[in-house]
Amino acid sequence: NNILAEGGFVDMINHTEFITDEEYQSPELIGWLYQFYISERKDEVFAKKGKFEADEIPAATQIFTPNWIVKYMVQNTVGRIYLDNNPWTADEFKPKWQYLVEPSEPTPQDNIYRYDELTDLKVGDLACGSGHILNECFDLLYDLYISEVYSRREAIDNTFQKNLTGIDLDTRAKQMATFALLLKASQKDPSFADAHVLPHVLSMHQCDRYTWRDLNGHF
Numbered sequence: 001n002n003i004l005a006e007g008g009f010v011d012m013i014n015h016t017e018f019i020t021d022e023e024y025q026s027p028e029l030i031g032w033l034y035q036f037y038i039s040e041r042k043d044e045v046f047a048k049k050g051k052f053e054a055d056e057i058p059a060a061t062q063i064f065t066p067n068w069i070v071k072y073m074v075q076n077t078v079g080r081i082y083l084d085n086n087p088w089t090a091d092e093f094k095p096k097w098q099y100l101v102e103p104s105e106p107t108p109q110d111n112i113y114r115y116d117e118l119t120d121l122k123v124g125d126l127a128c129g130s131g132h133i134l135n136e137c138f139d140l141l142y143d144l145y146i147s148e149v150y151s152r153r154e155a156i157d158n159t160f161q162k163n164l165t166g167i168d169l170d171t172r173a174k175q176m177a178t179f180a181l182l183l184k185a186s187q188k189d190p191s192f193a194d195a196h197v198l199p200h201v202l203s204m205h206q207c208d209r210y211t212w213r214d215l216n217g218h219f
Contacts, residue, residue: 009037028067030180031130034173065132072099074136078123082144084112092147097140118144119162128166128201131177137164138184152189157197160185166201174203 003009012018013033023029075097083090084107094100115121123141125133141163145155160181168174181199185192 028132028135028180030176030183031132034130034176067132067136068099070133070136071097072101073133074140075100078121078137078140080107081113081115081121085114089147093143096143118148119158121163122165123163124165124167126167128168128174128177129170130173131166131180131201134164134166134177134199134201135180135184138181142188153192156185156189156192160197160199164199166199167204168201169204171203174201177201 005011019029076099079093079097079100083093118141121141123137125131125137128134138159141159142155145158146152150158164181166174166177168177178199178201181201182192182195185195
């Protein structure tokens with residue numbers, strides 16, 4: 001409500017120090033803005049008593065994860081899997097991944113998740129929101145592709161088509177996650193502004209109770 005009013009959302013991002021010039025350069029800004037944008041709706045949902053309705057779930061569950069936590073999550077999952085499969089690259093990547101936790105003992109060979117090509121390393125965020133975790137995964141995977149002597153265009157295309165998948169209940173969040181990833185890609189390779197390949201970010205339609213129960217039993 002009153003989004004265009006003086007002191008409102010649009011006025012704040014254009015005429016105040018609410019956002020710095022440096023922050024404007026980060027695609028993560030989209031997620032932070034969306035969380036701020038729906039904060040009033042979120043307060044309304046939590047103020048009511050009783051069970052959330054289906055259309056209230058997106059507003060109630062949009063929590064933007066701080067960047068250092070996201071880096072910790074991604075570096076110790078995707079990053080660790082890559083290093084376990086390519087241990088000779090440790091000297092190249094460990095200095096970049098400041099939140100990577102070094103295990104007290106080497107990972108047993110039988111416990112290593114194996115893949116053949118980097119395109120086989122699948123990453124899914126099934127509650128992706130506006131794409132914060134997907135964006136961090138994109139950065140890490142892009143660096144991995146470049147280190148394996150792929151071109152910038154190949155690195156982006158493969159990451160979008162082969163590696164990343166996001167799903168969310170909130171269609172608007174899904175749209176912003178897609179947009180943020182496209183901005184990321186254009187930062188890496190300006191020629192990608194044609195958006196000839198879109199990332200796999202999907203919105204999940206509302207399901208009835210039977211369908212949800214069936215999904216839970218087979219997921």
